[in-house]
Amino acid sequence: MTAVLLAWLLPLDALAANAIVVGSKVFTEGYILGEIAAQRIESASNVPVERKLGMGSTGILFEAVATGAIDVYADYTGTLSEAILKQPDLKSVADIQLALAKMNLVISAPLGFDDTYALAVKESFAEKHDLHTISDLARIAGDIKAGFSYEFMDRKDGYTRMAERYHLSLAPQKVSRMEHSLSFQAIDDGAVDLIDTYSTDAKIKKSKLRVLQDDRGFFPVYQAVWVARKVFVDAHPREWQALLQLQGTISADAMIEMNSQADIQKLSYARIAAQFLGSEAPRSQSWQASILLRTREHLWLVGVSLLFSVLAGIPLGVTAVRFHAAGQAILIASAVIQTVPSLALLCFLIPLLGVGTKPALAALCLYSLLPVVLNTFTGVRNVNPQHVENARAFGLTPRQVFFRVVLPLASPTVLAGIKTATIVSIGTATLAALIGAGGYGAPIISGLSLNDVPTILTGAIPAAFMALIAYGLFEILDLLLIPAGLRKRR
Amino acid sequence: MLKLENVYKTFEDRTVLADINLSVPTGATHALIGSSGSGKTTLLRITLGLIPFDRGYVKVNDQPLLSLSPVEWAARIGYVPQDGGLFPHLMGHHNVSLIAKLRGWGKSRIADRVEELRKLVDLEANVLKRFPHELSGGQKQRVAIMRAAMMDPSVMLLDEPMAALDPLIRHSLQQELKDIFSRLGKTVLIVTHDLGEAVYLAERITLLHEGRIIQSGSYRELLRQPADPYVTLFINAQRTVPDASEAA
Numbered sequence: 001m002t003a004v005l006l007a008w009l010l011p012l013d014a015l016a017a018n019a020i021v022v023g024s025k026v027f028t029e030g031y032i033l034g035e036i037a038a039q040r041i042e043s044a045s046n047v048p049v050e051r052k053l054g055m056g057s058t059g060i061l062f063e064a065v066a067t068g069a070i071d072v073y074a075d076y077t078g079t080l081s082e083a084i085l086k087q088p089d090l091k092s093v094a095d096i097q098l099a100l101a102k103m104n105l106v107i108s109a110p111l112g113f114d115d116t117y118a119l120a121v122k123e124s125f126a127e128k129h130d131l132h133t134i135s136d137l138a139r140i141a142g143d144i145k146a147g148f149s150y151e152f153m154d155r156k157d158g159y160t161r162m163a164e165r166y167h168l169s170l171a172p173q174k175v176s177r178m179e180h181s182l183s184f185q186a187i188d189d190g191a192v193d194l195i196d197t198y199s200t201d202a203k204i205k206k207s208k209l210r211v212l213q214d215d216r217g218f219f220p221v222y223q224a225v226w227v228a229r230k231v232f233v234d235a236h237p238r239e240w241q242a243l244l245q246l247q248g249t250i251s252a253d254a255m256i257e258m259n260s261q262a263d264i265q266k267l268s269y270a271r272i273a274a275q276f277l278g279s280e281a282p283r284s285q286s287w288q289a290s291i292l293l294r295t296r297e298h299l300w301l302v303g304v305s306l307l308f309s310v311l312a313g314i315p316l317g318v319t320a321v322r323f324h325a326a327g328q329a330i331l332i333a334s335a336v337i338q339t340v341p342s343l344a345l346l347c348f349l350i351p352l353l354g355v356g357t358k359p360a361l362a363a364l365c366l367y368s369l370l371p372v373v374l375n376t377f378t379g380v381r382n383v384n385p386q387h388v389e390n391a392r393a394f395g396l397t398p399r400q401v402f403f404r405v406v407l408p409l410a411s412p413t414v415l416a417g418i419k420t421a422t423i424v425s426i427g428t429a430t431l432a433a434l435i436g437a438g439g440y441g442a443p444i445i446s447g448l449s450l451n452d453v454p455t456i457l458t459g460a461i462p463a464a465f466m467a468l469i470a471y472g473l474f475e476i477l478d479l480l481l482i483p484a485g486l487r488k489r490r
Numbered sequence: 491m492l493k494l495e496n497v498y499k500t501f502e503d504r505t506v507l508a509d510i511n512l513s514v515p516t517g518a519t520h521a522l523i524g525s526s527g528s529g530k531t532t533l534l535r536i537t538l539g540l541i542p543f544d545r546g547y548v549k550v551n552d553q554p555l556l557s558l559s560p561v562e563w564a565a566r567i568g569y570v571p572q573d574g575g576l577f578p579h580l581m582g583h584h585n586v587s588l589i590a591k592l593r594g595w596g597k598s599r600i601a602d603r604v605e606e607l608r609k610l611v612d613l614e615a616n617v618l619k620r621f622p623h624e625l626s627g628g629q630k631q632r633v634a635i636m637r638a639a640m641m642d643p644s645v646m647l648l649d650e651p652m653a654a655l656d657p658l659i660r661h662s663l664q665q666e667l668k669d670i671f672s673r674l675g676k677t678v679l680i681v682t683h684d685l686g687e688a689v690y691l692a693e694r695i696t697l698l699h700e701g702r703i704i705q706s707g708s709y710r711e712l713l714r715q716p717a718d719p720y721v722t723l724f725i726n727a728q729r730t731v732p733d734a735s736e737a738a
Contacts (some may be wrong), residue, residue, distance in 0.1 A: 392573050393539075394637075405577060426550070483580065485579045485580060485621035486579050
């Protein structure tokens with residue numbers, strides 16, 4: 001029984017050792033491009049494809065592809081030159097290609113669309129004033145009511161520079177700063193005429209907006225490209241070729257359409273990608289199978305991390321009681337770890353452990369440490385010293401004193417610490433999906449990016465159930481592990 | 491036989507015990523009495539081998555403490571801590587059999603010995619299936635005595651055996667304790683601050699004051715021929731209830 005359970009829980013990564021791993025960033029467009037890449041490879045070859053979609057932000061994805069945790073993902077030229085290479089002046093794809101080659105990475109030619117800042121007006125407004133380009137705005141500048149996001153107003157390459165470049169003088173009292181997501185509402189209601197947006201935002205279609213052409217090339221170029229490991233390109237030329245065939249085929253309109261299918265019509269990424277590729281959508285996993293898989297990943301994350309934090313935490317807690325100075329150091333260190341934001345901790349661990357299950361386990365283990373160490377410390381320290389002295393007087397060796405007297409007397413407190421660690425860990429483990437470790441976090445994160453509550457719930461509800469079941473199991477464990485003489489007294 | 495010879499103990503330049511000589515013959519019951527701060531608890535801990543001392547010998551049947559390992563020493567002295575000192579996580583009979591189990595005794599040997607001691611201290615069998623917090627003060631004491639006697643030590647050492655007990659229970663337990671000691675036939679040393687307890691349970695009394703033995707002898711000797719004014723002071727201080735004649 002136990003063996004079967006263990007076999008079921010054993011590393012999932014091992015199953016897909018030879019698979020091509022496709023990653024993606026954690027927003028709608030990223031998921032769709034990831035799914036397109038995965039399906040394109042699947043249709044062109046028999047090599048199994050593993051999807052690690054929604055892994056996180058640029059830094060995590062880039063680290064993942066650099067360390068070989070994933071083979072290929074979609075990124076943007078502007079992001080690569082500014083955020084990764086830190087050379088904003090690298091504009092052309094060829095220059096970026098050259099710079100990345102030193103890091104053993106390869107990029108494709110642009111896929112077609114450019115996801116950058118853009119200015120948009122209502123289609124009807126554009127018709128009325130015959131607007132096609134940003135330059136056209138100059139004619140009616142004094143009358144335009146604009147709603148711009150804080151970021152666009154404050155960025156160095158934002159509103160001020162753009163106005164200079166286009167000699168555009170909007171009336172200052174008619175330019176309002178607003179939260180980006182509210183600006184669509186504002187333009188729908190006619191409260192503003194002009195907003196800043198991303199050029200492939202799904203809401204452009206929904207709100208019937210026209211994106212004004214950046215005719216003076218002011219905005220940085222964020223052309224989508226495939227980013228792949230050189231090793232992958234060399235080992236799988238046929239699959240890479242299949243991806244290259246998509247170069248120049250995804251227009252801005254097509255991308256907007258796909259984003260809106262996901263964000264507004266709530267179609268699955270797999271189906272959207274299949275439609276785009278003109279193929280059948282791959283048979284999606286039944287929800288039962290997918291929850292089962294998530295459960296397995298989540299249990300693995302929580303179980304293994306907990307095992308290690310208990311194996312390390314109890315000796316550390318005991319050491320903290322024995323040696324005062326070391327004890328304070330241990331307690332402070334485990335408390336400090338607790339204050340590191342989980343995302344930051346994951347990021348710190350990536351250079352050391354790469355992405356995927358390993359850094360997630362390490363992070364969870366570190367987070368579970370404090371309750372285990374602290375409760376062990378408190379439990380052991382609060383054991384009545386008279387019992388310890390009596391035990392010595394009866395001739396128990398130090399080892400016997402610890403295992404026969406101290407540990408049993410401290411066990412209710414120690415176990416309470418492990419219980420806390422487990423429950424917290426089940427919650428925290430949902431963040432592991434951000435670095436591709438899967439678990440219940442995967443649907444939660446993907447659902448958040450889509451603002452799709454049912455998807456979020458397919459992760460959140462099982463996680464809550466797992467916490468409840470864990471709580472129940474600990475009640476039983478209390479009965480088994482805490483000596484009855486200590487239990488009844490409470 | 492328990493013997494303390496020229497025992498000295500200093501703690502941070504302060505003399506805690508000086509020139510302690512005490513001999514309890516085999517089968518005798520002896521009380522070590524003193525007020526708090528007299529050094530009796532230190533002497534108790536030295537006798538149990540829990541803390542080091544500066545000079546002298548502690549011997550059981552002429553074997554010095556320092557020639558034996560802690561485990562060997564513990565086998566020679568059965569200790570009954572104050573209020574029984576039972577481990578709260580263990581049932582009565584597990585408290586009694588813990589050491590025997592650690593020494594590798596077989597199940598039936600343990601069961602036989604526990605049964606023998608249970609009859610000796612006059613406890614009902616089901617009492618041993620309870621946890622310490624479910625026992626009365628007198629029951630705790632008896633279980634603790636069983637535990638101390640389990641390995642058949644030569645000497646029994648009791649710390650304030652009655653201190654935590656209700657006066658009425660105390661009165662009835664005193665007689666039973668005396669019977670138990672005579673049935674066990676062990677050398678017994680009782681450490682206490684309570685003169686009444688000492689007088690009732692022990693044949694001889696040693697009065698300890700400021701780390702020194704003031705007088706050893708029977709209660710009658712201490713009363714009639716006090717070696718020091720402190721002896722009389724100590725005895726009188728413990729007669730808290732005035733006699734009927736005095737009250738009149």
